[in-house]
Amino acid sequence: MFKKLALVAVVLSTTACTWVDPGHVGLRVDLLGSDKGSIETLPNGRYWEGLNEKIYQFPTFQQNQAYKVSMQVEGVQAIANIGVRYRLERDMVSTVFTTYRKGMDELNSVVIKMAIADAGASIASTMRADDLISAGKEKALRAMEERVRKSFEGTGIVIENLYWAGSIENLPDELTTAVNAKIQAQQDAITRHNQLETEKGQQLIEKVKADTAAYSVTAAAAAEAEAIRIKGKALSENPAVIELEWINKWNGVQPQTMLGDSSKASLMIAR
Template sequence: MRKTIISIVSALGLLLLVSQFVISCTTIDASHEGIKVSKIGSDRGASDIENVTGWVFYNPLTSFIEQYPTFTQTKDYDPFTVSAKGGTLFKIDPTLNYHLVKGQGASVYRKYRKELPDIENNILRTIVYNSYRDVANTFTPDSLVNNRVSFEDQVEAKLQKALVNDGFAFENITSNLTPPESLQAMIDAKNTAVQNALRLNNQVAAEKASAEIAVTKASGIARAKIIEAEAEARANELKQKTLTPMLIQQQWIAKWNGSLPTTQLGSSSTMIQMPIK
């Protein structure tokens, strides 16, 4: 029995001694951030963490290497619902683009002690859901449908702040906001009524404008005729004032061709005498 115990202790001691010389090596790609985590000690990885790059040598019995990508990550989450004011439910089908802030890998691991897929499916999903829920609850159903840009801007602002606190950088997100079918039908009917009213108003305005143009045109024609008649009357008046008996006789003489009349006028005179006033 004693020999057995001595053998076991010796074997453990030998294993521990050999383990000090067992070295593994791995390469941290430029698009990743490496984290070397200790397996031993009272904290077992909570404090003994360091960022590593390039070729890394480590003892797999006492430590391990975790790698987080630093390039853009795209996570398409399953749809969920959030409620607007009054309790109307809207479906959100989000796709998040983000990346790890360089130098924050150790902090992320120390805080969550999870691989990136686990962080995405749990921590980040909760952040995304809470951001949509909090913002949606500040909108009425109608305003949420009609002000989607403002809604998404506010969601993005909350996400950006929440993610940077966890060592991640927000890039963008698509919401794919979908209202209930009944609400969408009501909104479509309302929009159709508004469009029809605008079309009728535009038609009435166009017809009114056409009528005013016609009246203006007719008034212009009538005014032109009045002006023309007044001008003609004025011209005739001036002609009457200038047609004196002497002027008429002179015009008659100017047009006479010198031939005497062949018809007896009952007088010996061949010249028609014009009375002179």
């Protein structure tokens, strides 16, 4: 009885109980014997890990990692803080393992990190030093993202995006000062341009107002002149109208001064 218990204890000491958690895919890998290297995919559940076996767990939900990546740009040895979001395709977890022979810890600390570092070194050779501070760094990050994504095509690792996980470190003060001065100059130029455009617009508005006022005066004068011309023509063609106008305006009082045929004027005193 004691020997049987001892044998059971020995067997248990060489095995372990492992859980494959929800949201994960498990891989049972044979380490020795004729089946060495063979892989069995395990769904969620509890499994015994044998003496010559190792069970790996791979999450299939989004992973988020951040790395410090060295980038040498025009003699500046900068340290970029770059984050990555990626996931493993559930149906290709075994492909991930056979490609890299790494568990999740090593995927994060070695495989993903090296891919980003290689992309950073390659893209850095196409950058200017001021790109590390100006808007050019976003363009560089997108180029890195595309390069990293392509490097994992067909492996089961899907790169969703790269992002800046912090500011770029180890930048010379003179570079920062120069770039900030350049950015300020560009902003000042844009502000001045907008001011000039505003002034031009206001001048145009004032000109339109002046032209409108001048046109109104000219149009009114032309209308008045035309009215006088038409009235004068009508009176010349109808002299009786003048007499009628005179009659309509007479107040019934005889004229106090009358000019006769002689050169002397006679004074009429109204009663």
